[in-house]
Amino acid sequence: MSEPRPAILVVEDEPEIRRFLRSSLAAEGYRVVEAAGGERGAIDAGTHKPDMAIVDLGLPDLDGVEVIRRIRAWSSMPIVVLSARVQERSKVEALDAGADDYITKPFGVGELLARVRVALRHAARPSNGQEVLAFDDVTIDFGKRLASRNRQKIHLTPLEFKLVACLAKHLGLVVTHRQLLSQVWGPTHAEHTHYLRVYMKGLREKLEADPARPKHLLTETGVGYRLVAENT
């Protein structure tokens, strides 16, 4: 029995960019639904019920962030946004509005497909917060609240546990400063980025082989953090 091919909605006004997205995604075995504008895209998301959406932030008819809000009003399908370099602010806005990840134009297909795979995988296996996370010689058992490195138990403070758990829940995806702060410290601390800096430093010292050049707890400058578990 073959699995149905995942369907991806592409909301992008530039026909040339839609063309190359269509051919690259189709070559990977995805079904592609195209929408040339934001209004259309928000409607197509409802009628086609795709497995995920790729939304351009620079749409002429409707703000990409608004498209995300409309989809998020009823669906938790993964959303990856395409942003130009000059859209730093709206990128963060889009992520805070519920987008799962972003990719900056111009981008290569390899980068895009990697984001799509992570987003679809995330949707297929939603975290219940009880998993075991393992990378390098580090193992974190969130259910038992135990962490070890090289089979030696390491002590994580309750906040460090919450922080790494929050990142692990979105494994491979970017999590914004605001999301981390409000989920770990509470919504009243959403602006207190310096908490994050201090605690991320502590976490990296405990979990990274070279804390100055992290390979797993990655900084997304100006946006947030990303936890990557693959050993690349």
Next chain:
Amino acid sequence: MAALRYSWRMKGYAWAVVATAACTVAGLALRSHIDPVNIAMLYLLPVVVVALRYNRGAAAATALLCVLAFDVLFVPPYLSFAVNDAQYLVTFVIMLAVGLVISGLAESARRAGTARAAAALDAETERVRSALLSSISHDLRTPLAVMSGASSSLVENGERLGAAERRALAESIFQQSGAMAEVMGNVLQMTRLETGAITLQRDWTSLGEIAGSVLDRLAARLAQHRVMLDLPADLPLVRVDATLIEQALGNLLENAARHTPAGTLVRLRAARRDAELLVSVEDFGPGLEPADFARVFAKFHRGAGENAAGGIGLGLSICRAIVLLHQGSIWAEQLPGGGTAFRFTLPLEQAPSPPAEETAQEP
């Protein structure tokens, strides 16, 4: 602007009063030594001074005040406006005329000065614009030629080419488009920085994190060099626009890698220095020409022997613009053993420390 002009005018009238008063004091002190006629000459002085510096209204006011003061204090009968002699009317008319003529001359001189400054600015803008055009046309033409040649070859001969050749052509298109995107990105960023289109998104940031992220991003470009990171463990947080500072740091590291031989060391250091954070990118290459220390941050400046592959000479100007926007300073200096250090400072503020964990936990 209008408010500024208004306050300049008010200042002119204030000066009219002050200068007349000063002259009167001097006149009273000298009255026993010189004739009233010469005291009248003394009163020409404030008229000339005010006329030179301010507008004709202030000059006329000074002339009027001077004649009144002269008439009341130095022309008998003293302390009255009665003028026995019509000659003092002549004094007034002459003073007024002198005031108006001088203020007219000064005004046109001021206008010419402003026009000259504007012309100089225009010339500078024009120079930068033509440098921009020649730079862009050169740096975009090459990748564009490669892309158009390679892609047309794929379109027209695609069937007859071997798989490896097709791949090589496609790869060169991909690579050249990356180079083009970079040129465009730099030009756009410089324009945004210069026109004030960028507002700083300041937030508490760790320079160590920025360094880690930029080294990760530039791993391929720095692969030929040994990169050393020298950051103290207790480096304070800075409140900066992290995206911009990462860009500045990245440009400095790329610049170092570009101008030094493969295999040499590039060192990124940071340290607290009084109320500032001092960040340095040090290389151990051939060093700069002495004249370059001053002009290396200028737009479209390229080092000796640089070609299209060396960028368009905006990287360091972008660094400077970013650092200046953060109220920091940036400079290059010679290292004792040869090689160059590019350093910049960022002002430090007191970072609030997070609450102790016991109180921050959920109940």
